[in-house]
Amino acid sequence: xxxxxxxxxxxxxxxxxxxxxxxxxxxxxxxxxxxxxxxxxxxxxxxxxxxxxxxxxxxxxxxxxxxxxxxxxxxxxxxxxxxxxxxxxxxxxxxxxxxxxxxxxxxxxxxxxxxxxxxxxxxxxxxxxxxxxxxxxxxxxxxxxxxxxxxxxxxxxxxxxxxxxxxxxxxxxxxxxxxxxxxxxxxxxxxxxxxxxxxxxxxxxxxxxxxxxxxxxxxxxxxxxxxxxxxxxxxxxxx
Numbered sequence: 001x002x003x004x005x006x007x008x009x010x011x012x013x014x015x016x017x018x019x020x021x022x023x024x025x026x027x028x029x030x031x032x033x034x035x036x037x038x039x040x041x042x043x044x045x046x047x048x049x050x051x052x053x054x055x056x057x058x059x060x061x062x063x064x065x066x067x068x069x070x071x072x073x074x075x076x077x078x079x080x081x082x083x084x085x086x087x088x089x090x091x092x093x094x095x096x097x098x099x100x101x102x103x104x105x106x107x108x109x110x111x112x113x114x115x116x117x118x119x120x121x122x123x124x125x126x127x128x129x130x131x132x133x134x135x136x137x138x139x140x141x142x143x144x145x146x147x148x149x150x151x152x153x154x155x156x157x158x159x160x161x162x163x164x165x166x167x168x169x170x171x172x173x174x175x176x177x178x179x180x181x182x183x184x185x186x187x188x189x190x191x192x193x194x195x196x197x198x199x200x201x202x203x204x205x206x207x208x209x210x211x212x213x214x215x216x217x218x219x220x221x222x223x224x225x226x227x228x229x230x231x232x233x234x235x236x237x238x239x
Contacts, residue, residue, distance in 0.1 A: 031050050033092070034099070035099055047064075047067045047068075048064075050063050066089070068085075076113060077110070079110045080110040084114075084162070084163065097164070103173060107166075111166035116163065
């Protein structure tokens, strides 16, 4: 099979899967969606998954919904626009009960500005990994160039976007709480010394697993799984 034929077949299969998913979603009354942004190789993306319950068996169904290339910065209005386009493309705008995201300020602001009747109160400071996000940061920014040109417009007027209700990921929130508490705990001298000694020993095991396939295989043979290497941004979503 030539490269050209392979690409054509992959595109055809992709289009068929999209159509099958749309047909399947037509029969569903309520759905929940997750969204997340990330960057890799100097490119940014936003991914979506969709979840619903079988109305008869109550079995949970999950699908990868979309992955979109993000151009420019991860601003709240850019995020809101991509979310609405995906919901419209799959005709699930009115079916979406909640959209679940992490606690990133850009997601929070997108739903604060464009969301409908959000049940989440964003009053007070939001702490993320020890970094405080003041309420002022959630306010709309003004482009000074537009002011000088006399072209200032309200973002809500330019982008007629209506997003569903927003829910912050509980696992990510718990992770942030743990992260902040750990930073506070390390202010205690004796605990800090003991903690760093213990984690240094653990880190040597993590490094050994990541650097040696033989060690990794042995760990999985004994434990039945690989060790999960901790880092500052990984969400606690492994159950």
